[in-house]
Amino acid sequence: MIELIFSDLCNGCGKCVEVCPTNALALGGDALPQIRDPSACQTCFMCELYCSNDALYVDPDCEQPRALDPEVIRASGLLGQYRRDSGWDEWAGDPRYPNQHWRMDGIFAMAGHVGANVTPLKSS
Amino acid sequence: MTTQSTAAERLDLTADVLIIGGGLAGTWAAVAAAREGVRVILVDKGYCGTSGVTATAGPGHWWVPPQPEVRQAAIEKRLGTAYGLADPDWMARALDTTWTSLPSLAGYYDFPTNEAGVTQYRGLRGPEYLRGMRRLVEDSGVRILDHSPALELLRDEHGVISGARGWRRQAGGDWQVKAAAVVIASGGCAFLSRLLGSHTNTGDGYLMAAEAGAELSGMEFSNYYGIAAAGTTMSRSMVYTFGDYFDDSGRALGFGPGPAFTENLARALLNGPVYCRLNRVPQEIRQQLPTIQPNLMLPFNRHGVDPYNQLFAVTLHAEGTIRGVGGLRVIDEDCQTTVPGLFAAGDAASREPITGATSGGGAQNSAWALSSGQWAGRGAARLARQTHSSSHGPSHNRLQGFQGLGLDRQHTSQPGATDALIKRIQAEVHPLDKNLFRSGAQLERSLQALDSVWDQVTSSALGADQNPLRAREVVAMAATARWCYHAAEQRRESRGMHKRSDLPEQAAQFDAHLRLGGLDQVWSRFDPLSSAQTPQLQQGARP
Numbered sequence: 209m210i211e212l213i214f215s216d217l218c219n220g221c222g223k224c225v226e227v228c229p230t231n232a233l234a235l236g237g238d239a240l241p242q243i244r245d246p247s248a249c250q251t252c253f254m255c256e257l258y259c260s261n262d263a264l265y266v267d268p269d270c271e272q273p274r275a276l277d278p279e280v281i282r283a284s285g286l287l288g289q290y291r292r293d294s295g296w297d298e299w300a301g302d303p304r305y306p307n308q309h310w311r312m313d314g315i316f317a318m319a320g321h322v323g324a325n326v327t328p329l330k331s332s
Numbered sequence: 333m334t335t336q337s338t339a340a341e342r343l344d345l346t347a348d349v350l351i352i353g354g355g356l357a358g359t360w361a362a363v364a365a366a367r368e369g370v371r372v373i374l375v376d377k378g379y380c381g382t383s384g385v386t387a388t389a390g391p392g393h394w395w396v397p398p399q400p401e402v403r404q405a406a407i408e409k410r411l412g413t414a415y416g417l418a419d420p421d422w423m424a425r426a427l428d429t430t431w432t433s434l435p436s437l438a439g440y441y442d443f444p445t446n447e448a449g450v451t452q453y454r455g456l457r458g459p460e461y462l463r464g465m466r467r468l469v470e471d472s473g474v475r476i477l478d479h480s481p482a483l484e485l486l487r488d489e490h491g492v493i494s495g496a497r498g499w500r501r502q503a504g505g506d507w508q509v510k511a512a513a514v515v516i517a518s519g520g521c522a523f524l525s526r527l528l529g530s531h532t533n534t535g536d537g538y539l540m541a542a543e544a545g546a547e548l549s550g551m552e553f554s555n556y557y558g559i560a561a562a563g564t565t566m567s568r569s570m571v572y573t574f575g576d577y578f579d580d581s582g583r584a585l586g587f588g589p590g591p592a593f594t595e596n597l598a599r600a601l602l603n604g605p606v607y608c609r610l611n612r613v614p615q616e617i618r619q620q621l622p623t624i625q626p627n628l629m630l631p632f633n634r635h636g637v638d639p640y641n642q643l644f645a646v647t648l649h650a651e652g653t654i655r656g657v658g659g660l661r662v663i664d665e666d667c668q669t670t671v672p673g674l675f676a677a678g679d680a681a682s683r684e685p686i687t688g689a690t691s692g693g694g695a696q697n698s699a700w701a702l703s704s705g706q707w708a709g710r711g712a713a714r715l716a717r718q719t720h721s722s723s724h725g726p727s728h729n730r731l732q733g734f735q736g737l738g739l740d741r742q743h744t745s746q747p748g749a750t751d752a753l754i755k756r757i758q759a760e761v762h763p764l765d766k767n768l769f770r771s772g773a774q775l776e777r778s779l780q781a782l783d784s785v786w787d788q789v790t791s792s793a794l795g796a797d798q799n800p801l802r803a804r805e806v807v808a809m810a811a812t813a814r815w816c817y818h819a820a821e822q823r824r825e826s827r828g829m830h831k832r833s834d835l836p837e838q839a840a841q842f843d844a845h846l847r848l849g850g851l852d853q854v855w856s857r858f859d860p861l862s863s864a865q866t867p868q869l870q871q872g873a874r875p
Contacts, residue, residue, distance in 0.1 A: 226478065228378070228382070229379055229382045229384075229531070230378060230531050231479060231501055250530070252382070252388045252529050252565065253388075253627055254387065267634060268563075268564045268565075268630055268631035268634050269635075270526050270564055271563050289630065290626055293626035295623070305623055307442065307457060307623065308444070309455050309457045309625070310454070310455055311617075312390070312392060312455050312625075313392065313454065315570060315624070319570075319573035319574050
């Protein structure tokens with residue numbers, strides 16, 4: 209669920225509040241977005257995708273909040289990952305991030321031909 | 333009790349067509365209605381562009397070239413898994429509409445080309461698709477109200493559907509739209525499971541329409557489940573076709589992709605944790621995955637899991653009527669419901685005409701949303717134009733609701749009351765051993781539990797002035813759960829996704845559509861198959 213908003217990265221555009229489909233965010237008294245209700249977050253990552261400043265971080269754990277160190281996340285390189293891999297905004301046209309969604313059909317077809325070769329694992 | 337609010341707090345608007353829901357079906361409905369030259373308003377519970385299950389996924393459409401023999405083969409293949417409940421004419425219409433519509437999005441979606449330079453129309457990334465649809469809706473002159481959930485339908489003094497009323501959850505106050513025709517495109521219902529993007533889809537449209545007297549159909553086909561890494565919402569299934577699966581002791585479970593995959597995984601999950609490893613994903617695909625499905629890897633990367641070499645726990649998320657089939661019954665080619673002036677599209681409508689008793693998966697379901705959306709939008713616009721000349725002037729004061737439950741904002745609920753009710757509903761409809769693997773005895777027990785939930789819904793205050801939507805969502809999920817299980821109990825056989833251990837065989841006496849409706853008293857009726865092709869109400873008929 210939504211965990212962090214980096215106010216120093218945020219430009220106050222309010223787009224995340226607008227696009228959050230479950231209304232988990234709200235503008236605070238300082239006109240910057242705040243997490244209004246973390247339990248309303250559906251962990252869909254849409255706020256991250258629409259944030260051109262990469263100022264939000266959603267943890268993939270959809271069941272409970274996690275105690276995250278903002279500076280660890282900031283240094284992780286994970287901020288803006290979704291928007292970059294989607295080729296949005298300044299990443300549009302970057303040959304490293306083309307829209308290859310169309311390959312799904314071929315991959316589904318390939319899955320049937322990659323034979324199962326499963327050996328038992330040791331319990332870990 | 334109808335919503336009380338002062339006129340000063342209310343945004344009063346008039347349109348010809350009101351679309352409720354701004355996902356895949358709702359946006360296509362809005363575009364098609366606007367194409368007819370009428371005034372259209374689209375309201376969304378969240379944000380048109382991110383709301384719903386398409387925006388967070390990547391739909392491939394049922395995409396079949398127009399050569400007659402190719403189309404016929406595609407239809408016959410799907411008829412084979414429809415178990416008698418689909419209609420080849422509706423399938424043909426959906427294929428044709430999909431084939432001609434997607435290329436018209438050029439300029440709104442940047443369709444890529446493959447290595448051979450061929451433009452790829454079939455599959456679209458969800459966020460870009462819905463972002464483009466929003467732009468197209470806006471460019472079509474449609475007014476969009478975001479964060480404006482509909483709470484109830486409205487009727488005029490003659491009882492005719494005349495719009496809807498709702499809440500502006502960010503702007504504050506209420507909204508009311510008077511419209512000659514309404515399209516319900518509010519999605520299906522997964523009962524707030526962890527299915528990606530599904531938390532706006534709580535069955536609100538079923539509830540509003542049923543209060544107005546609409547019938548539902550196919551609600552027994554409401555038990556689809558989708559795989560995801562445990563504790564995450566990332567229900568993108570493609571890579572799991574390469575998965576190897578193990579139990580807690582490291583024993584290979586030995587099942588793979590195929591029609592029995594979900595049942596095999598479900599049986600294993602009922603015995604204990606199940607772990608997956610994706611080491612059979614080819615290297616070159618691993619490199620491409622982040623730009624094929626950019627959200628797929630987010631959970632793995634962020635939790636430090638290498639899914640190609642490490643084991644990770646998996647689960648199944650309930651998808652209810654989202655990738656199930658059931659919904660509002662449509663009775664004519666315009667996707668009009670049994671209530672004149674009220675249309676349904678996408679997951680809000682029963683998809684039986686093209687999928688029968690089996691989930692259409694992503695492909696047929698996206699084709700259905702795109703097609704039924706446009707049929708409903710166009711039908712609603714034409715009906716609105718027909719009634720325009722004879723209609724009395726817009727008088728918002730004469731409109732009234734349908735006295736639905738959960739609309740009373742004067743008496744607020746106890747803290748936690750709605751959460752407790754939601755948990756009780758989920759406890760019946762989410763567990764694999766109650767819903768995926770069905771039996772008559774368990775359905776009876778679940779129906780008793782859900783009747784008890786309904787008793788509480790009817791007898792206690794659910795309202796909260798701070799959030800009038802939550803009470804309506806709880807009522808909608810309680811009603812939808814009862815419809816699903818009432819239908820599952822009534823269909824005393826196994827057919828398609830509806831499998832009962834006490835009645836494992838398909839029975840010819842149930843070669844029929846199961847219609848139902850009602851709130852306090854749920855009623856049901858089997859209609860012979862031919863009636864699906866013979867609309868029982870005349871198009872545009874009004875009481």
